[in-house]
Amino acid sequence: MKKGASIWTNPWVLLGIALIALIALSFRTSMFRRIKKALGFTDADRELELEQINQQNQLIEDYLNNIPEHDGQLTISHGEAKSLADALEEAMGGAGTDFEAIKQIIDDRSTSDLKLIYASFGHRKPSWQFWGDGENLFQWFLDDLDSTELAYAREVFKDVGEF
Numbered sequence: 491m492k493k494g495a496s497i498w499t500n501p502w503v504l505l506g507i508a509l510i511a512l513i514a515l516s517f518r519t520s521m522f523r524r525i526k527k528a529l530g531f532t533d534a535d536r537e538l539e540l541e542q543i544n545q546q547n548q549l550i551e552d553y554l555n556n557i558p559e560h561d562g563q564l565t566i567s568h569g570e571a572k573s574l575a576d577a578l579e580e581a582m583g584g585a586g587t588d589f590e591a592i593k594q595i596i597d598d599r600s601t602s603d604l605k606l607i608y609a610s611f612g613h614r615k616p617s618w619q620f621w622g623d624g625e626n627l628f629q630w631f632l633d634d635l636d637s638t639e640l641a642y643a644r645e646v647f648k649d650v651g652e653f
């Protein structure tokens with residue numbers, strides 16, 4: 491090798507670096523978060539954020555426990571809300587996300603309907619989570635949706651809660 495030649499000018503090294511960068515970019519940030527969470531690593535800011543979400547969600551759940559079967563704003567039964575919550579889990583569970591299915595479930599719902607769907611979802615354990623009490627619907631959205639989908643879901647659920 492010529493004196494002064496650096497590994498950084500070797501085309502194979504550059505190609506390797508480019509390939510690694512491409513693979514890294516192909517992972518969504520939520521994927522990294524999942525891996526970190528599955529391994530038990532979460533950053534403090536994120537923990538605090540989730541703690542605040544949980545407190546807010548507890549208020550919603552307390553309120554929902556007092557919603558009668560039909561309150562005028564509700565257009566779905568508790569049984570239907572449960573089926574819709576199951577369908578949301580189905581659309582997000584496992585690899586990938588069926589966002590078209592999610593939209594069909596959450597579009598054109600009253601706020602009361604959305605609250606009931608949220609409550610019916612409760613806390614569910616994602617397949618990648620090895621321990622813990624599961625996550626609520628907003629946490630599932632945060633873990634599963636990309637930024638565009640997340641913005642859409644936030645707009646739909648804006649009167650239910652922030653996430």
Ligand SMILES: [Ca+2]
Nearest residue numbers: 582583584586
């Ligand atoms: Ca998924």
